[in-house]
Amino acid sequence: MSEQVLKIDNLKVRYGGIEAVRGISFDVKAGEIVTLIGANGAGKSSTLRTISGLVKPAEGSIIFEGEDITAKDPTAIVSKGLMMVPEGRRIFPNLTVLENLKIGAYLRKDDLEKDIEMVYGYFPRLRERSWQEGGTLSGGEQQMLAVGRALMGRPKLLMMDEPSLGLAPIVVQGIFEIIRQINDAGTTVLLIEQNANMALHVADRAYVIENGMIAMEGTGKELLEDEKVRAAYLGSSSS
Amino acid sequence: MKQKKKTFQIFIGITILLLFVILLENLSTFIPGLPQVLSPTSPLFTVLKKAAVYSLVAVSMNLLNGFTGLFSLGQAGFMLLGAYTYAILTVPTAMKDQVYYLFGGCAFDFSLVDMFKGMFGESGFGGAISMILGSFIALILAGCVAGLFSYLIGIPVLRLKSDYLAIATLGFAEIIRAIFQWQKFGPVTNGANMIKGFPTFSDFNITGPSGNVILRLSTFVPFLVSAVCILLIVLLINSSYGRAFKSIRDDEVAAEAMGISLFKHKMLSFVISSFFAGIGGALFAMYVANAQAKAFTSVMTYEILLIVVIGGIGSVSGSVLATFLYVACSEWWLRFLDTEVYLGSFKVPLLRNGFRMVVFSVVIMVIVLFFSQGIMGNHEINFGALLKKFQPKPERKS
Numbered sequence: 001m002s003e004q005v006l007k008i009d010n011l012k013v014r015y016g017g018i019e020a021v022r023g024i025s026f027d028v029k030a031g032e033i034v035t036l037i038g039a040n041g042a043g044k045s046s047t048l049r050t051i052s053g054l055v056k057p058a059e060g061s062i063i064f065e066g067e068d069i070t071a072k073d074p075t076a077i078v079s080k081g082l083m084m085v086p087e088g089r090r091i092f093p094n095l096t097v098l099e100n101l102k103i104g105a106y107l108r109k110d111d112l113e114k115d116i117e118m119v120y121g122y123f124p125r126l127r128e129r130s131w132q133e134g135g136t137l138s139g140g141e142q143q144m145l146a147v148g149r150a151l152m153g154r155p156k157l158l159m160m161d162e163p164s165l166g167l168a169p170i171v172v173q174g175i176f177e178i179i180r181q182i183n184d185a186g187t188t189v190l191l192i193e194q195n196a197n198m199a200l201h202v203a204d205r206a207y208v209i210e211n212g213m214i215a216m217e218g219t220g221k222e223l224l225e226d227e228k229v230r231a232a233y234l235g236s237s238s239s
Numbered sequence: 240m241k242q243k244k245k246t247f248q249i250f251i252g253i254t255i256l257l258l259f260v261i262l263l264e265n266l267s268t269f270i271p272g273l274p275q276v277l278s279p280t281s282p283l284f285t286v287l288k289k290a291a292v293y294s295l296v297a298v299s300m301n302l303l304n305g306f307t308g309l310f311s312l313g314q315a316g317f318m319l320l321g322a323y324t325y326a327i328l329t330v331p332t333a334m335k336d337q338v339y340y341l342f343g344g345c346a347f348d349f350s351l352v353d354m355f356k357g358m359f360g361e362s363g364f365g366g367a368i369s370m371i372l373g374s375f376i377a378l379i380l381a382g383c384v385a386g387l388f389s390y391l392i393g394i395p396v397l398r399l400k401s402d403y404l405a406i407a408t409l410g411f412a413e414i415i416r417a418i419f420q421w422q423k424f425g426p427v428t429n430g431a432n433m434i435k436g437f438p439t440f441s442d443f444n445i446t447g448p449s450g451n452v453i454l455r456l457s458t459f460v461p462f463l464v465s466a467v468c469i470l471l472i473v474l475l476i477n478s479s480y481g482r483a484f485k486s487i488r489d490d491e492v493a494a495e496a497m498g499i500s501l502f503k504h505k506m507l508s509f510v511i512s513s514f515f516a517g518i519g520g521a522l523f524a525m526y527v528a529n530a531q532a533k534a535f536t537s538v539m540t541y542e543i544l545l546i547v548v549i550g551g552i553g554s555v556s557g558s559v560l561a562t563f564l565y566v567a568c569s570e571w572w573l574r575f576l577d578t579e580v581y582l583g584s585f586k587v588p589l590l591r592n593g594f595r596m597v598v599f600s601v602v603i604m605v606i607v608l609f610f611s612q613g614i615m616g617n618h619e620i621n622f623g624a625l626l627k628k629f630q631p632k633p634e635r636k637s
Contacts, residue, residue: 052496078498090493092486094553094617103486106479107498153498 011060020046022212035191035199038209044192052084053077081156089146093135104152119148140171164195196233282571291461294562296519297546305553307508308488310405316412317513318520319535321381325521326434326530328377334436346426385517419532433531557615
């Protein structure tokens, strides 16, 4: 089996007195798409924000490529090759599309031409709009921009927080198609989704998070066929 | 490539502007009998000098408020630091006893200008060189002192956001002003009294042996310093640092997720902004020919904030444009509102001392209510596009 890229061990996150993540352990191997699915408030986003350093964990460890990155600051984590596509896209509305992309590569000092071409290759729409301000894009285009921006950092591990949020189903399909392509090109992906159906179809392995703990794990296919998962997340119960 | 060409164009534009300023202020010397407006004592030059100084401060404030999204109101405080640094460092040693007579002389027995005079000689060309060098270095040091203080104050204050940051910086500026007025510091700051005698803009005029002016440079000098400083700020804004500042303004969380260190970049912006505010303060001291803490109240900060808002938050050219309009209105064009006018025996109503400010306030309210984006929004003047507008439109093919 291929090597572990990311290993999370007994991660706990607290906001004041509330424990949002209560001891999560999972791993991501090189070249995989791993997805964490779960309902609102299950602790998915908190887990992701902790990995990227935006939130400090209360307990537990995060190992990235054999190096402990627990509670390091986001700059150090990003420079190691861990990029995040934040929840709700969060593109920079007053910067042009091109500027948005360049910000994604802020910590890199080398030539960006090739990467910009690569992103435009994935998302031809962005090339057309490269001088437009980010805020004037449609929701789907903004999501493309957010993904493209993260790709500009040449991530070894790309983390995506709910890329399907607030998008039309046809657009969501396009985004997931791109996720597949990005993964085929060699980038490991950690995906967080409420849209369990889409996520499980694209994922190699999946974890179900409930109340800040891992309730179930397996390959995408296994979970798709699991009765409990179907009832709780796919909305296709027998009743 | 495109950026380089643009920078070159800006550079050419600034050179032309500076040459034009020199020409403008010397016209009356060469061609007698010109309208009153072009004589050296005309309000035109007062406005130009003050606007040149204010535009630098406005752009420096815009760098912080408009481009980095940090709502700071400490500008007057940093200007004060710059003004005093410049004044204290350049008052000639011979003048010090006279300026500081209330405190029995200055504790700081040193003057940059005198130091250079020791090297290059007292009079003639040597004297001119030492005055230019001395005041130039003092200007930079003025910026450095303001920058240093902003760094120290930034460590606690930059952790605050929006209104809280504004309150903290405003408080800092007021504290600085109070400290500088404190009698105990009299031997350095001259207490609440003004420091005078340092080189001002008119000292840069080239004079003949009998004291007659050969070449006026008193408007050129503030234009030159401001233009260079604003150009530096524009280069910074267009660099990758500038992009990082704008991304912090747009979305702090996303910027942090992209690996941009929030604190480091906020601090960088704060210190650079204060550095240029410090230089602006020194220029202001040169403009009014004295340095006095009383001048640098929060009213001054609001004035500059107003200029930034009128010009457009996030637009350098807007700030500059707004400064010239604002200063021209307040110092020149709207002055007539303050004088009582009689048409025959009829007294024109409302015109009396202070009415100017009423009109001013109404104008500002109209701007804030109906043009909340300011003159330029967050766009820059695009001379290429402007030129195109005046050219005949090419026939559109259908």
